[in-house]
Amino acid sequence: MKRSDIKRRPLSDTTLLGLEPDAKEYRELDAGGLYFRVKPDGQKSWQLRYKKPDGKWSWLGLGGYPQVSGAMARIKAAELRADAAEGKNPMATKQARKAAEVEAANNTFEALAREWHASRLSGWDEGTAKRVMGALERHVFPELGKRQYTGILSMEWMELLRGLEKAGILEQMSRVRAYCKDVYDLARVTGRAVNNPLEGVHKFLSSGKPENYAHVSIEDLPALLRAIRSYPHAQDVQLGLRLLTLLAVRPSELREAQWSEFDFNKKLWTIPVERKGRKKGREHLVPLCRQAIEALIELRVLTGAYPLLFPGRSDRTKPRSDTVFLMALRRLGYEGRQTGHGFRHIASTILNEHGFVADHVEAQLSHKAPGVRGVYNKAQYLDQRTTMMQWYADHLDTLAKGNVVSIKRA
Template sequence: MKRSEIKRRPLADTVLVTLEPEASTYRELDGNGLYFRVKPNGQKSWELRYKKADGKWSWLGMGGYPEVSGALARQKTTKLRDSTAKDGSTLATKRTIRAAEIEAANNTFEHLAREWFAIKRKTWTEGTAVRTIGALEKHVFPVFGKRTYCNILPMEWMDFLHGMEQTGIVEQTSRVRGMCKEIYDLARVTGRATHNPLEGLHKFLLTKPVENFAHVSVDELPSLLRAVQAYPHASDVRIGLQLLSMLACRPTELREASWAEFELDGGLWLIPAARMKRRREHLVPLPRQAVELLRELQKITGNYPLLFPGRSDTTKPRSNTVFLMALRRLGYEGRQTGHGFRHLASTILNEHGFDSQHVEAQLSHVKEGVRSVYDKSTYLEQRKVMMQWYADHLDKLAIGNVVEFKLA
């Protein structure tokens, strides 16, 4: 609407939303010295006109709209006017104004989220930390970052999450909802919020079958192995998929690996604790085929610290979806993931009579407790034999001269 059509003040919410910009910036009085400012580019904000100690008039920014609603702007104005000097000449001291500005900044969702992130990242791998803050910065902060977290309604979160779902990123939506719920939990347990607006929202959001561990059947594995070997798009990605298929490591462990972690002559890969899920070093025996693949990869990326350096920034690893997207290009979307190779390895090794403790050690699955004190070299000699057998077995499957069987 045009400013000339305003009928009453304080300004109604419908006026604030629809008020049109003009060729130059203008202000409309809301009441009690509070003005609504509209810029030519459509940006809207609140300003308070007040008299300084020297008797001159000035403006105090009260926040952008819609981050600061009309009700909140009027509430902030009332608080500041309560600090007016007895003679009525000064709205507030500079200290009071500055304190109000700091309080407003500290009450934003982004400020609370970054506080939560600083606490949580102490227990995360670097990859988890990067993915978490990246999701918040990409999806949440542009929408709610500058808003006062206590003023964001459950319905607003519902609309936001539904919007994410409609883009097809259902799993990412679920993770973002979980993060934001934890962020509000921090505010609640520290006495800065009385309720969590994301509580119970999961009941009304889409759910998706977990695909993190999706994998083909053992009968379909030979075809998958042949497809991977013939991957036509990028040699380093093809090598990565082959390594995932035979080492039973987590995709992130391989994707973020550096050449310094490998001793190719000795056939060993030492994954540092900082990159492991359970914060323990993990020693992976490399079968002959893996060493050959790594030497091939070294000719491609050996001049960089990382095995899989990013295309735009070689100091960072390739995207965390690089292997998943490659499998999709091969026609295995929803049927096989990088993580799913671990399940195939576990199934095949157990079905062929290998000691389950050796298999679990290879997968870096270690029970907590005093009786399970972890040693990175646990069952190393046995695992060397086991993983060489497994690599040989995969080769035979790929060329089709092996018949699968299961132990009775």
């Protein structure tokens, strides 16, 4: 569109977009001293013509087009004209507004959370640091990250956390709440916040302890096992569900597992201390029953080219979403009835009811005994657990076939 074709002002969006450059730079009046500038190279921008306090006229740039739309430019121009009418220098007020915008950007929850994360790096291993930031980026920043942290209400935090609670990721919800509470504690002790909006929120949420995870009854377990074996969607997810039933490990441990941790000759999976989120302690040894090895070999055909057993679809260097197994159970019709973590409760119940030694069961679940006993009891009972978990896998096979006769071990 040529300048001569302009029919009305303020300039329409069609006009702004279609104005063609000339051999020389030109300005077209929009309204109220606001001009649209077009350079010979086609670059377009907004300028305000205003009178300085000394009575001289001057130009003030308001930003390039289309980054600054016509509507936005008119709002900025109106603010600056009002400043000029009050005897203020529009150039100074523009700089003050820009500084306020920068300050607001630095006062977002995401900015504060990243500062908190950086302050904790010296006390974390690399895996822990990555998991913490990953949880915040996945569950918090999309909803509240761009908000000023002082303006987020306790009610809004409750709503976000209850969303995670409803999704069944209770352990993750509990961790996210603790992370965010710590973020606000940093603001409070450094004088940038008076109150912590996450204080007391935990009283009205599930605790996130394993016993609170949904799981089917033993009577309904055979149907669930058969449903998993016939899962019609992603084959790697189906194999992941089978491994959760067989190994009684935490879903996060399986999702983040790497092929280098498995020794098929020794029939052993070694979960390193770093991936268990601790700097102290020791690795966790998981004996692999025959059925688990078969599932892993089948999975290796699908994902063996990558370091992770369950690489993400968009980024193969990161594991699948922490809701992947939960969503699969939902697709099978078990929403609210079974979670990935619930398989650990099922294993504990069956093994204890069939007379296996409690210490062996707790060792398989990687539970630490309370008090002094937990400090000094370093035995992993690997031989006993190998026998126990092979019995458990065979027992699940029998349950799935539907011809089990329950006989408790002596």
